[in-house]
Amino acid sequence: MPKFLIEGNAKLSGEIEVKGAKNAALKIIPATLLSKEKININNLPDIEDVNRSLELLKDLGGFLKHSKNSCEIQAEKITKNELNPEIANKLRASIMFVGPLLARLGEVKFPHPGGCVIGAGTRPIDLFLEGYGAMGAEIKWKDGFYHIKAKRLKGCAYFFTTVSVTGTESLMMTAVLASGTTILKNCAMEPEIGALADFLNGCGAKIKGAGTPTIMIEGVKELKGGTFNIIPDRIEAGTFAIMAAATRSKLKITKCNPGHLEILLSMFKKQGIGFSSGEDWLEIKPAKVIKSYSIKTHEYPGFPTDLQSPYTVLMTQAAGSSLIHETIYDRRLLFTDMLTQMGADIIMCDPHRVVVNGPTKLAGRKLTSPDLRAGIAIIIAAFVAEGKTEVDNIYQIDRGYENIDTRLSSLGAKIKRIE
Ligand code: EPU
Numbered sequence: 001m002p003k004f005l006i007e008g009n010a011k012l013s014g015e016i017e018v019k020g021a022k023n024a025a026l027k028i029i030p031a032t033l034l035s036k037e038k039i040n041i042n043n044l045p046d047i048e049d050v051n052r053s054l055e056l057l058k059d060l061g062g063f064l065k066h067s068k069n070s071c072e073i074q075a076e077k078i079t080k081n082e083l084n085p086e087i088a089n090k091l092r093a094s095i096m097f098v099g100p101l102l103a104r105l106g107e108v109k110f111p112h113p114g115g116c117v118i119g120a121g122t123r124p125i126d127l128f129l130e131g132y133g134a135m136g137a138e139i140k141w142k143d144g145f146y147h148i149k150a151k152r153l154k155g156c157a158y159f160f161t162t163v164s165v166t167g168t169e170s171l172m173m174t175a176v177l178a179s180g181t182t183i184l185k186n187c188a189m190e191p192e193i194g195a196l197a198d199f200l201n202g203c204g205a206k207i208k209g210a211g212t213p214t215i216m217i218e219g220v221k222e223l224k225g226g227t228f229n230i231i232p233d234r235i236e237a238g239t240f241a242i243m244a245a246a247t248r249s250k251l252k253i254t255k256c257n258p259g260h261l262e263i264l265l266s267m268f269k270k271q272g273i274g275f276s277s278g279e280d281w282l283e284i285k286p287a288k289v290i291k292s293y294s295i296k297t298h299e300y301p302g303f304p305t306d307l308q309s310p311y312t313v314l315m316t317q318a319a320g321s322s323l324i325h326e327t328i329y330d331r332r333l334l335f336t337d338m339l340t341q342m343g344a345d346i347i348m349c350d351p352h353r354v355v356v357n358g359p360t361k362l363a364g365r366k367l368t369s370p371d372l373r374a375g376i377a378i379i380i381a382a383f384v385a386e387g388k389t390e391v392d393n394i395y396q397i398d399r400g401y402e403n404i405d406t407r408l409s410s411l412g413a414k415i416k417r418i419e
Contacts, residue, residue, distance in 0.1 A: 004391040007414035008364050010383035012249035014411050018237045018256040019045040019402045020230030024192040026093040027169045028199050029053045032073040033100035034176055035203050037225030042070045044230055048399040052091045059084045083110040090114060095125055099174030102137060107149045127164050131171040134158045135178055155180030155219055163188050163299045169196050175217040176205045182217040190300040191260050195231045202226050234260035235306040242310040243380045244284035245273045246317050252283045263303050267293050292320035292358060297327050309335055309377035315356040316344040317384060324354050335374035338367050342381055364389040372400040383413060
């Protein structure tokens with residue numbers, strides 16, 4: 001199994017470019033199934049999750065021409081109504097194919113989506129199923145598969161009792177070809193939802209309100225093709241900003257949208273972490289003293305759960321105590337045990353809350369990456385630490401960060417991939 005060998009006491013310098021957003025690409029790829037015409041996608045991140053999603057699309061019969069950071073897709077004919085279980089079992093975002101398949105074929109069969117260890121047990125899809133039901137679909141569970149059928153999807157009114165990013169996106173794309181109007185309430189407001197709506201509207205959909213709690217979708221008969229650019233990955237940009245702050249480095253982050261990181265940058269101001277920014281760049285300056293600051297993860301525009309793990313590492317280097325309150329996922333703080341092994345002073349209050357006392361020295365260790373975001377957090381901790389760190393199970397990191405070792409090496413970091 002490949003692993004990373006990392007040397008500590010790292011200082012980064014120079015510029016790093018942010019890639020296209022994983023969590024936008026993973027919705028736009030399945031959404032291409034809603035059109036029979038040719039669709040070009042640019043600024044596609046070259047990461048494992050995107051590659052799995054493209055494999056799933058190809059397996060369904062979609063025509064695909066894929067180069068590193070772009071692809072051409074045409075789903076004129078879809079030859080299968082069943083998601084390949086081998087891929088779907090590895091990828092939570094496989095659920096995003098269900099709505100478009102249902103809209104195009106009137107029938108879809110799929111296993112419970114897998115691929116993630118951060119939620120309690122298997123992460124639920126009850127909101128998706130309820131929403132398809134509200135649009136007139138019939139749902140059955142048999143022999144380990146969901147079977148969903150709908151002769152013709154019809155518009156509906158649906159209120160999300162839990163705010164869900166993929167839930168919002170899934171019902172939004174399912175409603176695009178339904179008859180009549182759909183009104184979704186208490187929707188998630190993440191920028192990736194606006195990006196998906198822009199893509200669909202660019203193909204002829206009629207969606208209003210994406211990025212607000214209420215989204216209205218007027219069904220249309222068909223979608224056209226087009227060319228679309230994936231928005232910059234705000235989580236990657238935020239991760240690099242935190243990495244620079246934790247290693248006291250001067251780093252320019254380019255091709256990003258600082259407007260999507262308002263909460264992090266507002267906190268940096270209070271913590272004594274200097275930065276300057278423009279429309280599509282952000283430069284972090286080395287801080288002498290970082291002040292601790294507590295966080296509570298929240299849906300956008302609140303503090304993103306996907307930045308919680310890197311931020312927790314940053315707090316081990318900040319002066320004072322901070323409470324990290326993870327409200328979205330039950331298992332996302334378990335990785336802090338690894339930081340404790342590296343020398344951090346962290347007290348777990350309960351599965352959702354830890355107190356970090358800083359600053360502490362960290363020391364390199366042999367560790368295993370439990371999930372994508374904890375994996376990159378361990379890399380940040382390894383850069384801050386004294387000595388060498390070995391990180392195993394780096395597939396988890398490759399799922400979401402393109403060529404991370406090469407890109408960080410170009411900033412002066414010592415990180416080596418051992419195949
Ligand atoms: N939930 C339900 N029922 C559902 C769906 C969700 O109870 O049917 C609950 C979840 O268990 C969770 C809460 O709703 O407690 C919110 O989860 P959400 O559905 O918003 O998460 P998601 O849509 O599955 C997306 C991102 C995650 C990111 C979250 C929160 C994608 C592919 N994934 O997940 O990204 O953490 O939103 O912002 O867009 C990552 O990139 O590392 C990652 C995990």
